[in-house]
Amino acid sequence: MANTIAEQNKELVLQAFDTLFNKRDYEAAARFWSDTYIQHSAHIEPGREGLFDLIRSAPDTLRYESGIVVAEGDYVILHGRFTGEGRPAARIAADVVRIEDGRLAEHWDVLQDEATEAESKSGRPMFGDRFAA
Secondary structure (H helix, E strand, O other): OOOOHHHHHHHHHHHHHHHHHHOOOHHHHHHHEEEEEEEOOOOOOOHHHHHHHHHHHOOOOOEEEEEEEEEEOOEEEEEEEEEOOOOOOOEEEEEEEEEEOOEEEEEEEEEEEOOOOOOOOOOOOOOOOOOOO
16 A cells, blocks of 8 residues: 555655754665755744754764654645653754755754653653653
8 A cells, every 4th residue: 555645754754853853874875855944933043054054063972852743735834752852851842844846845843842740740751751760
């Protein structure tokens, strides 16, 4: 059974995030991100190089873990967790990526520090089905 465009786009974005954030393979990552990549995140310099420079400057312990992945048409939304940034708390992200010609062309995100069980008024974790250890 052939993959739908949405399924292909989800796999593309998951591979791209793993290649950049976890493997730190910038040469391979450049094949995933468009040369004309548009960055909407306020904390990241413009373009693909702005993103790559941010990751180059991050600690080697930085890791990305994906959770829920939803795709429709040219858009993929990831709910994920960034750890190992040297911050007091992991960051939970909702990343929205637009795909064009098989490459990541545009990005928006919303980031929030991950709450501990003691901090969670809902009593529920922000990522996955249990609180981080």
